[in-house]
Amino acid sequence: MAVEERPKGGLRADARRNRAAIVAATIETLRRTPEASMIDIAAAARVGRMTLYGHFPTRAELLEAALTHALERGEQTLGALEPEGDPRAALVQLVESSWQLVDDSRALLVAAQKELAPARIRELHVRSEARVRELLGRGQREGVFRADLPVSWLLTVTHLVMHGAADEIAAGRLDPGDASRVIRETLLGAFTTGNAA
Amino acid sequence: MAVEERPKGGLRADARRNRAAIVAATIETLRRTPEASMIDIAAAARVGRMTLYGHFPTRAELLEAALTHALERGEQTLGALEPEGDPRAALVQLVESSWQLVDDSRALLVAAQKELAPARIRELHVRSEARVRELLGRGQREGVFRADLPVSWLLTVTHLVMHGAADEIAAGRLDPGDASRVIRETLLGAFTTGNAA
Known part of the structure; x- marks a missing residue:
């Protein structure tokens, strides 16, 4: 079930920034709201849902x-x-x-x-x-x-x-x-x- | 995501026997083959796949x-x-x-x-x-x-x-x-x- 993922170095600069923002937002959002959803995290990272799911298709991967x-x-x-x-x-x-x-x-x-x-x-x-x-x-x-x-x-x-x-x-x-x-x-x-x- | 399950007492006698056979076969089969699949377990319990999935839609439930x-x-x-x-x-x-x-x-x-x-x-x-x-x-x-x-x-x-x-x-x-x-x-x-x- 592993999703093939491009190596970080292979992402375009904006995609790298989005990925880093999502990861940082996940840590911060869960600290405040342990039950935060993927949608809450997308909002905190200021990215759309499609962008979030593009980087991390599942909650487990995120x-x-x-x-x-x-x-x-x-x-x-x-x-x-x-x-x-x-x-x-x-x-x-x-x-x-x-x-x-x-x-x-x-x-x-x-x-x-x-x-x-x-x-x-x-x-x-x-x-x-x-x-x-x-x-x-x-x-x-x-x-x-x-x-x-x-x-x-x-x-x-x-x-x-x-x-x-x-x-x-x-x-x-x-x-x-x-x-x-x-x-x-x-x-x-x-x-x-x-x-x- | 919880699947609604009929209480055991509500199952017909043959369904109860199948359920018990599946549970017993799960324990026995995993003891011999820790990586046994749902299909291996159905075979060991002598039930069809449809019967197995009818009782236990997911591996986690089984x-x-x-x-x-x-x-x-x-x-x-x-x-x-x-x-x-x-x-x-x-x-x-x-x-x-x-x-x-x-x-x-x-x-x-x-x-x-x-x-x-x-x-x-x-x-x-x-x-x-x-x-x-x-x-x-x-x-x-x-x-x-x-x-x-x-x-x-x-x-x-x-x-x-x-x-x-x-x-x-x-x-x-x-x-x-x-x-x-x-x-x-x-x-x-x-x-x-x-x-x-």
Whole structure:
């Protein structure tokens, strides 16, 4: 069912501008109105419906493009961190910065989680996951994170806990102001071997 | 987009038999062939395609019916457990029995996770979750499970970890024989306060 898409570089300048405006409008509009429709987003982007559907025939494709854009922006922030020193402190810093990014695009993520398969959302995170994976492996080698669970599993749990928190906030079951603490405590509890400070 | 469905009780006897055969065939066929198509399932159920699509117009509806059926069967198993005594041991027992059920319908769950929204899958688990919720609350009151995280969050983590394990096995990143241990260690690590045995 994949629609063949011209590479971004192959679009004319006005089409590139429209595409960028639509993606930006998707992120902004969902932040204010999590249930915003494709038509609401076209209006916010100041493009016609035909233009919107020309770039993104389905809501799933639009949400995937917006999530990819948000992740690329996030990469710039996370890439500036230097996860050295105590792996626990580095994990807390990395997870808290990541959560600020998730929280900022929370409505987008929740909308994407309704439209895209979990495995696809996970694939889109491959770059941001590499950084966490490296830190988890170092923490295991230094004896700070438990080594009786595979690194790939610790990474999965990190992903699930952060995305689960976004869903729980959307469902009204988790206080947004408490989410960062809940994520941190859950991951440190699950990953450390009882020698945590 | 919901298709109006006649209540089960309103179906004629042969239609009820066909429906039950389709649901049973879905579970069996996916167990052997996780990528089985609607047509494969119709053949296994010995019904025509028109009959299959008459009962379940979409793959999502078929998978939801099959998952609901598997959960109802699972409820009978879990309802026979008596989660008394040490909350840690009771949680381990409940989670290991639940995992056996998940593991038995793992391909169905992974298929459902591709077609149904996470929130919908969560809703289908409402009955089985009540039992875990009660145990988690008791463990908190007895000071065995950490009380600085909401029960609703511990329940969410339990759900995410078990379903995440099914996805990780399907992706080839987790050894099926190790999954039960990994789930148990992750949840006990996250939920206990360091006074675990």
